Amino acid sequence: MDPRSEVLMRQADLFGGDLLLAGLPADDLLGQLPAAHGWSWHAGEHAAQEARFPGRSLFGVAPGERPFSSAVLFLPKSRELARYLLDALAARLVGGELFLVGEKRGGIESAAKQLKAYGQPRKLDSARHCQLWQMTVEQAPPAPDLDALAQRYHLELDDGPLEVVSLPGVFSHGRLDRGTALLLQYLGALPQGPLLDFGCGAGVLGAVLKRRYPQSTVTLLDVDAFAVASSRLTLAANGLEAEVVAGDGIQAAPAGLAAILSNPPFHQGVHTDYQASEDLLREAARHLAPGGELRLVANSFLKYQPLIEEYLGPCQTLAEAEGFRIYRAGRRA
Structure with a gap:
């Protein structure tokens, strides 16, 4: 599995219910979390997920209409894109849990500071050269206009x-x-x-x-x-x-x-x-x-x-x- 997914699975008890995995890698994470669904903006990774888990992955620039009670964002390279994605997820998660996972060299510690706009973030884990952060959305932003x-x-x-x-x-x-x-x-x-x-x-x-x-x-x-x-x-x-x-x-x-x-x-x-x-x-x-x-x-x-x-x-x-x-x-x- 992708190292970021491995870090998530170290805390698997946190990821039940209607969970959205945003930007998830093309690995077995959906198989490990059978109640979750994915959102991808990478056509290849989406196709791989659809082949293995039909109907459980959405491709596009927005999270879609399907409801979710918590979400994990796999940190993208672009800071501007990360801000849009966090706003798009937090806008749908009033009182819900928002998680952020990414590689240390990808700037996860700096990106985690963006979570402060919605509440108080805390680091849950650090392993496989990655970090996992969690926060409860207390101040939901308006849905962003892409x-x-x-x-x-x-x-x-x-x-x-x-x-x-x-x-x-x-x-x-x-x-x-x-x-x-x-x-x-x-x-x-x-x-x-x-x-x-x-x-x-x-x-x-x-x-x-x-x-x-x-x-x-x-x-x-x-x-x-x-x-x-x-x-x-x-x-x-x-x-x-x-x-x-x-x-x-x-x-x-x-x-x-x-x-x-x-x-x-x-x-x-x-x-x-x-x-x-x-x-x-x-x-x-x-x-x-x-x-x-x-x-x-x-x-x-x-x-x-x-x-x-x-x-x-x-x-x-x-x-x-x-x-x-x-x-x-x-x-x-």
Whole structure:
């Protein structure tokens, strides 16, 4: 089991009744707590839970309508997201118990201070490099308005301004990251046909692609429910229509693509994880049409070029700047 789940199970007698596990890992915790149900914003972890425990896990950006008398939040990496999630849970728990669990290196002690807004927190346990905190909600906040928490910013591009809408927890929240800024300069002369923004985040690439290639079908794909919601808001803010898909990795993408564009992720929570990016490189050819191409930006220290050439074909470096490289490769015939 995940170390955080192991810490919970050391106090298993506290977790009966209508318990909500928010951000739970894809382990056996629901099996150990048969009266509990889960809320996940990670499409892969949600799918794993649904496969093992059908009907006991909700995917989305809100805790849903199902009642709960206590809740456990597995601390996310983003402080802004943690604040939203705590408010969303505490708003439903007047007089109920709210628990917070997380890794020490993920900032659990600092995050636990946020609980003071609702009552008096106390540390229950410290083990497996994790901590578990508990509090009774005495001052419940109003239910948070997620859209009101969005950060909006404008990009001045050659074909006009673009409004970007970013929700808490989304990569590069409230600003354009340097890698995507570089890739935006190299979106010209793409093959005709369907386009994919893989790991879409707030939807910057997907929105620009749809505006520059209006006749192409554009799909935006991300594993995170908050990114999917952000991308839909960005598209709507710019009067654009595209398909936005929640899915765990390139396997969720359509086939027959003319091009895959990506600033691929390599972090999961507080851990470094290259799996989604490496799967993209290995499986891209299966999703590209003949003559289709992969174009991505990556940190210069990441050894992606050998993988691209092994699984896709000859790889060209279109640009290198500020610690990033733009790679381009076409699918072998």
